[in-house]
Amino acid sequence: MARELTFKDAINEALAQEMARDETVIAMGEDNVGGMGAEGEIDAWGGVLGVTKGLHAKVGDRIMDTPITESAFIGAAAGAAACGMRPVAELMFIDFMGVCFDQIFNQAAKFKYMFGGKAETPLVVRTMIGAGLRAASQHSQCLYPIFTHIPGLKVVIPSTPYDAKGLMIQSIRDNDPVIFCEHKSLYGLKGEVPEGSYAIPFNEANVVREGGDVTVVAIGMMVHKALEAATALAKEGIQCEVIDPRTTSPLDLDTIIESVENTGRLVVVDESNPRCSMAADISAQVTEQAFSSLKGPVRMVTAPHCPPPFSDVLEDLYIPSPEKIAEAVRTLK
Amino acid sequence: MGEMIKVTMPKWGLSMVKGTVNDWVVDEGDEVEKGQELVEIETDKIANVLESPGEGVLYRIVAQPGEVLPVSALLGVITQGEVDEAELESYIAEAQAAAAAAAADEAPDPLTINRRLDWEGLTIRYLDSEEGERPLICLHGFGGDKNNWQFNLAALAPNRRVLAPDFPSHGDSTVSAEHSSPLAYAKMVSAMIDQLELGQVDLVGHSMGGLVALLVARESPAKVGALTLLAPAGIGTEINAGYVDGFATANSRNELKALAVQLFADKEMVSRQMVADLLKYKRLDGVEGALVQLAGTLHSGGKQSEDLSSVAQSVPTKIFWGKADEILAVSNCAQLSGVDVEQLECGHMAHMEAADVVNKHLT
Numbered sequence: 001m002a003r004e005l006t007f008k009d010a011i012n013e014a015l016a017q018e019m020a021r022d023e024t025v026i027a028m029g030e031d032n033v034g035g036m037g038a039e040g041e042i043d044a045w046g047g048v049l050g051v052t053k054g055l056h057a058k059v060g061d062r063i064m065d066t067p068i069t070e071s072a073f074i075g076a077a078a079g080a081a082a083c084g085m086r087p088v089a090e091l092m093f094i095d096f097m098g099v100c101f102d103q104i105f106n107q108a109a110k111f112k113y114m115f116g117g118k119a120e121t122p123l124v125v126r127t128m129i130g131a132g133l134r135a136a137s138q139h140s141q142c143l144y145p146i147f148t149h150i151p152g153l154k155v156v157i158p159s160t161p162y163d164a165k166g167l168m169i170q171s172i173r174d175n176d177p178v179i180f181c182e183h184k185s186l187y188g189l190k191g192e193v194p195e196g197s198y199a200i201p202f203n204e205a206n207v208v209r210e211g212g213d214v215t216v217v218a219i220g221m222m223v224h225k226a227l228e229a230a231t232a233l234a235k236e237g238i239q240c241e242v243i244d245p246r247t248t249s250p251l252d253l254d255t256i257i258e259s260v261e262n263t264g265r266l267v268v269v270d271e272s273n274p275r276c277s278m279a280a281d282i283s284a285q286v287t288e289q290a291f292s293s294l295k296g297p298v299r300m301v302t303a304p305h306c307p308p309p310f311s312d313v314l315e316d317l318y319i320p321s322p323e324k325i326a327e328a329v330r331t332l333k
Numbered sequence: 334m335g336e337m338i339k340v341t342m343p344k345w346g347l348s349m350v351k352g353t354v355n356d357w358v359v360d361e362g363d364e365v366e367k368g369q370e371l372v373e374i375e376t377d378k379i380a381n382v383l384e385s386p387g388e389g390v391l392y393r394i395v396a397q398p399g400e401v402l403p404v405s406a407l408l409g410v411i412t413q414g415e416v417d418e419a420e421l422e423s424y425i426a427e428a429q430a431a432a433a434a435a436a437a438d439e440a441p442d443p444l445t446i447n448r449r450l451d452w453e454g455l456t457i458r459y460l461d462s463e464e465g466e467r468p469l470i471c472l473h474g475f476g477g478d479k480n481n482w483q484f485n486l487a488a489l490a491p492n493r494r495v496l497a498p499d500f501p502s503h504g505d506s507t508v509s510a511e512h513s514s515p516l517a518y519a520k521m522v523s524a525m526i527d528q529l530e531l532g533q534v535d536l537v538g539h540s541m542g543g544l545v546a547l548l549v550a551r552e553s554p555a556k557v558g559a560l561t562l563l564a565p566a567g568i569g570t571e572i573n574a575g576y577v578d579g580f581a582t583a584n585s586r587n588e589l590k591a592l593a594v595q596l597f598a599d600k601e602m603v604s605r606q607m608v609a610d611l612l613k614y615k616r617l618d619g620v621e622g623a624l625v626q627l628a629g630t631l632h633s634g635g636k637q638s639e640d641l642s643s644v645a646q647s648v649p650t651k652i653f654w655g656k657a658d659e660i661l662a663v664s665n666c667a668q669l670s671g672v673d674v675e676q677l678e679c680g681h682m683a684h685m686e687a688a689d690v691v692n693k694h695l696t
Binding site for chain 1: 505508584585586605613616617618
């Protein structure tokens with residue numbers, strides 16, 4: 001009965017509502033408006049996959065097209081944030097983040113610390129993550145572990161339309177820089193989304209499915225693969241508790257450990273490459289803090305340690321599948 | 334007057350009953366060829382572009398982007414040659430009436446429609462079974478919503494018209510602290526009775542909704558027939574103020590679960606989904622502030638603010654009260670004479686925990 005929106009439209013609505021509520025909220029990015037300034041092309045595109053489509057008609061020039069100069073406009077957004085605005089800058093693909101690491105790592109993330117806590121940097125960087133769209137290795141990575149590593153940044157990875165809207169609103173209202181990761185394979189996913197504004201606090205994992213045998217922590221798109229695996233495993237009599245951390249920084253380790261204390265078994269599913277991944281990080285932290293609760297080794301299900309392949313066949317093998325997750329769970333029973 | 338051609342919602346596949354109108358590819362006034370792409374249509378299975386059924390000028394776009402319309406609904410009109418505006422208008426009206434009549438044959442259950450009415454600038458959402466005599470309005474409790482009547486509405490609808498609103502700051506209705514008090518809610522119910530031209534209604538109120546029902550009966554006696562009160566506020570003075578204030582400010586799953594179990598005698602009735610839904614509601618902007626303020630109107634110094642026992646005594650009233658109620662203790666009605674009180678083996682949620690008994694009385 002409640003209204004359904006796609007993941008993409010949920011983010012669009014969060015932006016529209018926050019920009020209506022607070023005029024210091026601005027948005028910018030390549031093609032965010034889509035052909036701004038060209039006659040007949042106003043508001044045509046709205047980002048690579050159309051997330052910001054229609055916003056220009058609602059908020060006017062508070063949403064801007066930028067040149068293809070990530071280092072310049074991400075730096076500008078960080079500066080604007082330090083000067084009282086709340087910018088939401090879109091950096092098409094997380095794979096391109098390398099060209100503006102300094103602006104993010106050394107500037108935005110450090111302002112609060114360098115200026116004795118007097119500077120706040122309410123910056124949101126929206127970016128697409130994930131494989132599955134046949135877009136090859138420079139457009140398909142899940143690089144959120146790199147940002148999770150940096151103190152001063154918050155990292156958000158929603159998995160449902162409801163979470164996408166509430167976490168985007170929280171990201172905009174938060175006074176620290178946030179890397180907001182949108183998995184492109186989720187854009188078409190539909191789910192119930194309230195019409196009003198709401199914020200989901202950071203550091204609150206969502207227990208997506210309850211079960212007493214094995215804890216499965218999964219991130220972003222992997223939440224849906226884990227749920228598929230859990231449904232299949234339930235038929236074999238294995239009950240999985242599926243946990244979506246929703247934010248990797250801060251990370252709600254309490255909810256994960258509470259579950260592991262009950263199940264004694266942990267599988268972490270992460271679409272990132274395995275070395276220094278969220279899977280490795282969560283696995284290490286749980287092993288250190290809840291070793292006595294574990295009845296077996298922690299299993300990691302990740303992409304292999306190689307770039308996302310361009311070949312369709314290989315890309316399908318690269319992405320962790322429900323079958324691989326189920327296989328990992330079975331080794332613990 | 335030239336030819337007119339209807340552009341209608343297509344039926345793509347056996348299971349398609351409705352589609353969402355996305356963007357129009359052509360503008361009003363554009364010349365179109367037969368087979369030219371006109372408008373993007375999306376169903377739950379497929380997104381595609383509807384092609385023009387004929388050539389001419391897309392003279393009028395009837396369906397706007399975002400509208401969800403049934404198969405064969407009118408989306409636009411293509412004209413050839415001279416256009417007479419008046420004739421066009423009547424052509425559109427006729428086509429829409431025909432489509433509506435066709436859709437009515439497969440009308441959905443009226444109780445599944447999330448309806449709206451405007452009151453004091455707010456949007457009030459409600460359910461209405463539409464058909465039947467003796468309208469009954471179901472009033473939910475503090476922090477509840479119209480879906481609390483999930484075990485009652487469908488059971489009652491065959492026998493009488495049932496309606497269930499979300500009070501302001503509850504469910505899908507607009508959040509407004511200013512309009513969040515039992516008296517404001519009573520005014521809203523009274524306005525709803527007028528706007529929907531219901532005449533005289535019966536009211537069933539749960540908890541705070543019971544207090545609202547008593548206030549409607551006091552303020553607008555001519556509009557109210559009989560009252561059915563389920564563990565009502567406004568009778569006696571005892572109240573679990575800790576629950577009320579705790580619910581108003583709770584902001585995590587664990588806090589809400591600890592509170593929700595107090596509502597039921599059988600604690601197993603509190604599902605994961607119930608707690609998740611409560612948390613979603615609590616997180617809407619402004620809800621916490623509105624509930625804190627509303628809580629302040631319900632009790633002070635650990636006692637209920639208003640005792641309306643005399644109203645219950647002056648209107649035909651039946652009260653159901655769970656013996657295991659942890660929110661409003663059944664002892665609240667110990668001093669109440671002249672009113673039919675039936676005690677049940679349940680907690681605070683008689684309409685859910687003892688739905689059969691309550692439904693039988695309300696039928």
